[in-house]
Amino acid sequence: DKVQLRKIIFAYHSPAQFAEGDAEMDLLAAVLSEGKTSRLYKKLVYDDKIASEVNAYQDSSQLGSVFRIDLMAQPEVDLERIERTVDEELAKLLESGPSEYELEQRKATFELAMLTRLQTVEAKADQLNAYEYFWGEPNSFKRNLDRYRAATAESVKKWARQVLTPNARVIVHVV
Numbered sequence: 810d811k812v813q814l815r816k817i818i819f820a821y822h823s824p825a826q827f828a829e830g831d832a833e834m835d836l837l838a839a840v841l842s843e844g845k846t847s848r849l850y851k852k853l854v855y856d857d858k859i860a861s862e863v864n865a866y867q868d869s870s871q872l873g874s875v876f877r878i879d880l881m882a883q884p885e886v887d888l889e890r891i892e893r894t895v896d897e898e899l900a901k902l903l904e905s906g907p908s909e910y911e912l913e914q915r916k917a918t919f920e921l922a923m924l925t926r927l928q929t930v931e932a933k934a935d936q937l938n939a940y941e942y943f944w945g946e947p948n949s950f951k952r953n954l955d956r957y958r959a960a961t962a963e964s965v966k967k968w969a970r971q972v973l974t975p976n977a978r979v980i981v982h983v984v
Contacts, residue, residue: 814861815882816983817891823876823972826869827943832956833968834876838865839915840907840965841878841898849878852898859886859894871943876972888982899973906966919957923950 824830841849842865853860862881868874880891907915927933927950940949 812984814884815888817880817882817888817895818981818983819878819895819978820981821876821972821974821978823867823874824968825873826871827953827956830968830971831867831869831874833960833965834867834874834972835869835919836912836915836957836960837902837907837965837969838867838876839918840911841865841902843915843918848898848902849880849895853880853891853894857894859883859891888984892980896975899969903966903970903973906962906969909962912960912962912965916957916960920954923954923957 823834839847841847842863843850845851845855847863849863849865853863859882860880861883863878864880865876865878867876878895880895882888882891927936936950937947940953941947944952946952
């Protein structure tokens with residue numbers, strides 16, 4: 810393939826959908842890459858200008874999930890430099906955890922997104938079906954929302970330390 814912009818992908822095993830730690834990893838992904846003030850976006854795109862795009866997300870699945878960090882490199886930037894910078898930023902996060910302010914912002918965003926997704930009858934039906942399938946009770950919207958509301962900076966840090974381990978990940982360079 811003729812790859813125009815090189816990419817680097819970090820992938821880690823993470824908690825299954827609706828399992829303990831799943832909501833914390835969603836919030837961690839938002840702290841890392843949601844918005845211009847998020848940690849990785851600010852460092853790699855805005856400050857250092859070594860990446861053009863950063864996206865972190867918890868790809869939740871029933872039996873197990875994958876926590877991913879995808880970065881699009883600026884032309885001529887060494888992918889190893891991006892990898893080192895990401896590792897440095899992750900190390901800072903694992904040391905201090907997210908701030909209460911960062912976390913509260915992301916919680917509010919998640920709550921709004923969860924409510925916004927339920928604007929159509931089809932979306933409501935899909936969500937009720939998912940809750941019935943996973944928890945055996947279709948009226949579990951509040952239960953799901955409470956997973957995010959109950960997350961603390963300490964619980965997010967705990968799960969980040971558990972999941973984001975350098976010796977248990979795959980890094981893919983797309984060149």
